[in-house]
Amino acid sequence: MDQFQFPQTRKHQTRHKKRLTQGQVRILETNFNFSNKLDPESKSRLALELGVPPRQVAIWYQNKRAREKNHSLEADHKALQQQLENAVAENARLEGEVERLKAELNKIHDVLKAFNSSRSCEEVARKSLSSEQNLEKEFYAALIGVRDPFVATDGYDFFGSSV
Known part of the structure; x- marks a missing residue:
């Protein structure tokens, strides 16, 4: 007999297993x-009681x-799937x-830029107005023959706001 040959007795045996009844x-x-674990004693007792082989x-x-x-894995999967859907929805909401x-910040940034540029325009206008007034004072001083257009030779300030 070859050492790799198996006995033929079990190969062609057809066992008809009985289905368990509802009872x-x-x-x-x-x-x-x-108890979801079965010890050998309980297995033998149940097999005898049911009339089926212990196996x-x-x-x-x-x-x-x-x-x-x-079943437990399916329930866990459903719960995780629901958590994932909730997280994706929350993520989309947060991205929105x-x-x-960001749009609000950009609007505020634009308003701030406009405010800063208008302030600098106002400053330029003020400086320009101030220099126009100085030119005007120099012109009048030249007409009356004063060297320092802002202070008269006698110390009187013609263009002061003492009125």
Whole structure:
């Protein structure tokens, strides 16, 4: 016999596994709710009570744990998916808020620039007006023959605002 040959007895055996009845499933569910792990003693007791092989009880428990885990993972996935959707919606709302605030900031910045440029225009106008007034004073001083147009030779200020 070759060392790699396997016995043919199990290969062609067809076992017909019985489906569990609703009553058997109810009993298994009740025991599972009490404890989701199955010790050998409980497995033998349940198998005897249900009239099925202990292996079938063990497989049912294993499958039930897998279904519960799968159900739990699906619930967790749905919860995470909802959190993600909420976070994406909040992110979009915040991005809109940022854009609105940037636009508002730009408007305020433009108003500030306009204010600063109008202030500098006012200052230029004031300086220009002041220099026009000085030119006017110099002109009148030249007409009356005064060297320092702002102070008369006798110390009297002709252009002062003492009126």
